Amino acid sequence: MATKNQRIHTVEPFIWELSAPGRVGASIPEADVPEYPLPGEIPLRTDLPLPEVSELEVVRHFTRLSRLNFSIDTHMYPLGSCTMKYNPKVNDAAASLPGFSEVHPLLPEDLCQGSLELLYRLQRALETLSGFTAVSLQPAAGAHGELAGVLMIRAYHLDRGDTKRTRILIPDSAHGTNPASVSMAGFTAEQIPSDKRGNVDLSILRQRCDDTVAGLMITNPNTLGLFEENIEEVTGIVHEAGGLVYGDGANFNALLGYLRPADVGIDVMHFNLHKTFSTPHGGGGPGAGPVGANARLAPYLPGPIVRSIGSETIRSNGRKRTEGAFQGHGSRYTLFYPEKSIGRVKAFYGNFGILVRAFAYILQMGGDGLRAVAEHAVLNANYLKHLIGNRYRIPYSRPCMHEFVATGDIAPGIHTMDVAKRLLDYGFHPPTVYFPLIVKEALMIEPTETESRQTIEAFADALLRIAEEAATSPELLHEAPHDTPVGRLDEVRAAREPILNRRQTEKLEGTR
Amino acid sequence: MIPYIPHTDEDRKVMLATLGLQRVEDLFQDIPERHRKPAIDLPPGRSETEVLRELKRMASQNTSAEEVAFFLGAGAYRHFIPAALESIVSRGEFLTSYTPYQPEASQGTLQAMFEYQSLLADLLGMDTVNASHYDGAAALAEAVLLAYRAKGGERKTVVLSAALHPEYIETVKTYIRPFGLQIRGLEEGAWKPEELERVTDESVCCVVVPFPTFFGSLVVYRTLCMATHQKGALFIVSVDPISLALFEPPGSYGADIVTGEGQSLGSHLSFGGPGLGIFATRGDLLRRMPGRLAGVTCDRKDRNGFVLTLNTREQHIRREKATSNICSNQGHVALRAAVYLSLLGKTGLRRVAELTYRKAFYAAERLGAIPGYRVTSPSPFFREFVLQCPIPAEEMVRRLQDHRIIPGLPLSRYYPDRQQELLVCVTELNTKEEIDRFADALAKVR
Numbered sequence: 001m002a003t004k005n006q007r008i009h010t011v012e013p014f015i016w017e018l019s020a021p022g023r024v025g026a027s028i029p030e031a032d033v034p035e036y037p038l039p040g041e042i043p044l045r046t047d048l049p050l051p052e053v054s055e056l057e058v059v060r061h062f063t064r065l066s067r068l069n070f071s072i073d074t075h076m077y078p079l080g081s082c083t084m085k086y087n088p089k090v091n092d093a094a095a096s097l098p099g100f101s102e103v104h105p106l107l108p109e110d111l112c113q114g115s116l117e118l119l120y121r122l123q124r125a126l127e128t129l130s131g132f133t134a135v136s137l138q139p140a141a142g143a144h145g146e147l148a149g150v151l152m153i154r155a156y157h158l159d160r161g162d163t164k165r166t167r168i169l170i171p172d173s174a175h176g177t178n179p180a181s182v183s184m185a186g187f188t189a190e191q192i193p194s195d196k197r198g199n200v201d202l203s204i205l206r207q208r209c210d211d212t213v214a215g216l217m218i219t220n221p222n223t224l225g226l227f228e229e230n231i232e233e234v235t236g237i238v239h240e241a242g243g244l245v246y247g248d249g250a251n252f253n254a255l256l257g258y259l260r261p262a263d264v265g266i267d268v269m270h271f272n273l274h275k276t277f278s279t280p281h282g283g284g285g286p287g288a289g290p291v292g293a294n295a296r297l298a299p300y301l302p303g304p305i306v307r308s309i310g311s312e313t314i315r316s317n318g319r320k321r322t323e324g325a326f327q328g329h330g331s332r333y334t335l336f337y338p339e340k341s342i343g344r345v346k347a348f349y350g351n352f353g354i355l356v357r358a359f360a361y362i363l364q365m366g367g368d369g370l371r372a373v374a375e376h377a378v379l380n381a382n383y384l385k386h387l388i389g390n391r392y393r394i395p396y397s398r399p400c401m402h403e404f405v406a407t408g409d410i411a412p413g414i415h416t417m418d419v420a421k422r423l424l425d426y427g428f429h430p431p432t433v434y435f436p437l438i439v440k441e442a443l444m445i446e447p448t449e450t451e452s453r454q455t456i457e458a459f460a461d462a463l464l465r466i467a468e469e470a471a472t473s474p475e476l477l478h479e480a481p482h483d484t485p486v487g488r489l490d491e492v493r494a495a496r497e498p499i500l501n502r503r504q505t506e507k508l509e510g511t512r
Numbered sequence: 513m514i515p516y517i518p519h520t521d522e523d524r525k526v527m528l529a530t531l532g533l534q535r536v537e538d539l540f541q542d543i544p545e546r547h548r549k550p551a552i553d554l555p556p557g558r559s560e561t562e563v564l565r566e567l568k569r570m571a572s573q574n575t576s577a578e579e580v581a582f583f584l585g586a587g588a589y590r591h592f593i594p595a596a597l598e599s600i601v602s603r604g605e606f607l608t609s610y611t612p613y614q615p616e617a618s619q620g621t622l623q624a625m626f627e628y629q630s631l632l633a634d635l636l637g638m639d640t641v642n643a644s645h646y647d648g649a650a651a652l653a654e655a656v657l658l659a660y661r662a663k664g665g666e667r668k669t670v671v672l673s674a675a676l677h678p679e680y681i682e683t684v685k686t687y688i689r690p691f692g693l694q695i696r697g698l699e700e701g702a703w704k705p706e707e708l709e710r711v712t713d714e715s716v717c718c719v720v721v722p723f724p725t726f727f728g729s730l731v732v733y734r735t736l737c738m739a740t741h742q743k744g745a746l747f748i749v750s751v752d753p754i755s756l757a758l759f760e761p762p763g764s765y766g767a768d769i770v771t772g773e774g775q776s777l778g779s780h781l782s783f784g785g786p787g788l789g790i791f792a793t794r795g796d797l798l799r800r801m802p803g804r805l806a807g808v809t810c811d812r813k814d815r816n817g818f819v820l821t822l823n824t825r826e827q828h829i830r831r832e833k834a835t836s837n838i839c840s841n842q843g844h845v846a847l848r849a850a851v852y853l854s855l856l857g858k859t860g861l862r863r864v865a866e867l868t869y870r871k872a873f874y875a876a877e878r879l880g881a882i883p884g885y886r887v888t889s890p891s892p893f894f895r896e897f898v899l900q901c902p903i904p905a906e907e908m909v910r911r912l913q914d915h916r917i918i919p920g921l922p923l924s925r926y927y928p929d930r931q932q933e934l935l936v937c938v939t940e941l942n943t944k945e946e947i948d949r950f951a952d953a954l955a956k957v958r
Contacts, residue, residue: 066603
């Protein structure tokens with residue numbers, strides 16, 4: 001392409017290239033009310049440049065597009081820290097029940113008790129699994145939950161008149177979104193290095209903690225796939241300095257039924273329902289990033305959240321009674337704002353359709369099933385690490401949790417990107433590449449519990465064969481992928497002269 | 513037996529033996545022992561049949577819009593969704609793929625994103641649309657932050673129309689609090705262009721208006737937009753996309769940023785989510801834009817393809833200096849919107865908008881003619897209007913439940929002093945028979 005006056009030619013034509021004047025792709029009923037003229041005082045639009053395509057052509061177009069994708073339904077997709085596990089179909093069936101999908105968020109509460117019950121019981125299930133006092137389901141994604149959580153930390157300190165705390169510490173093994181979330185909440189982000197075992201460097205953490213630290217954001221297991229061995233010391237140091245600890249829950253899949261983050265001093269944490277709780281990623285979203293908090297921060301949760309009336313008792317220690325509450329029968333449910341809520345982070349109550357899916361998953365798995373999830377996710381990761389460990393360098397070799405980091409510089413001149421692209425030819429989606437930043441040439445691999453031993457072994461075989469090829473015929477890797485609809489794409493060019501929509505293609509082509 | 517964990521006893525045995533371990537718990541030694549493996553107070557797992565039975569029971573406690581005459585909108589709208597749309601978007605290749613970080617394995621998602629960006633840019637009359645934001649409220653909040661930063665962080669006042677959706681206003685407040693921005697316009701109840709212009713001066717970074725307003729009113733903003741620019745501030749419009757099939761899009765009168773809720777483009781009510789945050793800018797604001805963008809490029813054999821581009825704006829590259837922390841977006845809802853606009857096309861979308869306009873007008877005529885009731889919307893309006901009732905609107909909603917009618921939103925939900933006003937929403941899905949039945953019932957319950 002891309003020289004002037006040339007057509008852009010894609011594997012599948014653009015939808016507007018299938019358009020012909022007068023074609024329709026949907027039937028709309030005739031009017032059954034009188035005609036009223038459009039208002040004279042409001043400027044009308046003169047053209048509506050939308051395509052005109054028949055229903056069949058639209059179906060074929062998007063079906064053909066879909067077939068250009070890798071997906072969990074078609075390929076193993078071992079992206080580290082993304083938890084690309086199977087998305088059970090019953091979850092989708094549940095979310096599309098008309099009693100959920102056709103229900104309006106502003107109905108009188110009497111008319112949407114089913115939705116409120118579901119939200120309430122999901123809150124309780126997440127509380128039970130994490131040990132937190134309360135959960136808000138409102139955030140739409142993990143980063144959205146991070147923002148909410150850091151805003152809660154901010155509100156907590158200000159509420160106590162503690163205005164000096166402007167810094168938030170982030171280990172270099174944390175998730176990529178953390179620093180940006182900190183900035184959006186008006187704090188400055190400060191990186192803490194890891195030690196040789198992949199833990200937070202305690203002596204540096206101690207040095208950096210003082211009365212200007214608002215908190216620490218920690219990902220545990222971290223992005224090396226390692227459990228923070230000194231987690232209680234880490235949270236203790238931060239608490240002693242008057243700071244709070246945010247837990248990034250993206251890797252919670254490894255801990256289900258094995259650790260409640262609240263028990264080791266995490267004050268507030270988000271869950272990624274689209275990772276741990278099996279809801280589909282949809283090509284980038286929607287996800288759901290509920291945020292949970294201990295008694296200290298629960299009053300600051302974003303609202304509204306749901307409570308049940310008539311069935312809740314408070315223990316003498318101030319914690320809610322949880323026994324049997326998950327069942328939820330016989331109560332009435334109502335929306336409310338926590339006492340000192342940071343407010344809303346979006347309209348309505350969260351990505352409800354995703355919340356239904358996660359709830360269906362929890363119901364089907366049960367407590368023991370969720371514990372089995374963590375066990376098999378961790379078993380699969382360690383098994384895979386073992387199978388490839390002779391040919392791929394594993395910079396941190398202690399037992400991993402649900403994922404591990406290897407490096408792709410397996411032969412002179414071979415880079416991680418070459419290995420990743422070659423995997424596509426073998427029918428596997430590549431792992432996460434070049435992350436975490438603390439490992440050069442990182443390949444971050446998370447097989448998840450839903451892959452069988454055969455699939456894990458086949459993936460390991462592919463990696464081992466690629467290591468072989470790297471030594472004998474490196475050009476196979478450099479030129480990969482060979483079997484995809486397009487080859488390696490020029491990202492620099494895309495950014496230099498951005499073409500981001502139809503009108504810009506026309507400008508470039510200069511012919512229409 | 514769990515169908516989502518494929519391991520047999522034999523598998524576990526082989527895998528553990530390979531690792532030289534006795535039990536899988538041995539892999540969890542790093543977790544402090546006193547906290548390891550706590551009791552989990554959740555019931556045992558259930559079969560698919562039992563799960564669906566339980567969820568159907570819960571769903572049946574809700575009133576679905578399909579089983580009643582439905583006139584409630586207020587930010588979540590019921591429009592026609594073609595069967596072909598459901599069929600396309602439920603394909604696993606779309607639904608179960610990840611963010612297209614490996615473009616060679618994601619050309620389907622990337623081209624669909626590109627087509628979404630194109631169709632929306634044309635509908636809004638804007639230069640660039642991103643691949644989606646969380647919802648209309650969060651998109652608006654980030655637009656305000658964009659404007660604040662684009663003005664160098666020196667202008668610390670935001671003018672908000674009092675006719676914005678109340679939940680959007682609350683969301684904006686949450687987002688701007690850390691930056692100490694002041695809001696103007698709300699307390700004065702300003703929403704008319706001349707009222708908003710009056711409170712706009714050189715301390716203002718942006719003026720934010722809805723189209724149509726939360727109350728359904730259509731407002732002409734061209735003059736206000738010019739006045740805003742004269743004061744050196746950015747003009748932001750929060751739109752309903754369906755209304756733009758009929759009316760001049762904000763891009764054509766110079767809006768700098770357009771945001772909106774795209775749920776009405778082919779997505780279900782779904783108790784308020786997932787929605788679709790529309791986010792669009794004019795030219796030079798592109799590099800400050802939050803969120804993902806799909807762009808065209810080519811491979812080594814000069815074949816065209818798509819990649820995620822301008823990533824240096826984003827959190828995974830720019831870290832704490834990124835334009836936003838957004839990562840996961842509402843990609844699959846954007847796909848729904850792209851398919852919706854493709855299926856409805858030029859003629860279909862216009863007809864949906866026209867029918868919506870006409871039916872709302874008809875309903876206002878019928879309801880406003882009932883003694884004791886009065887339509888108080890400053891005409892003209894699109895899809896929604898305010899009906900003044902002789903009794904508290906909440907009470908009216910209760911009484912109409914017996915008639916299987918959900919008549920609208922009592923404005924008292926957001927405005928305690930507006931007890932007798934009802935926000936009525938009519939779309940192309942409401943039949944004349946339903947509207948007449950609504951009017952007849954209303955005449956009886958007054």
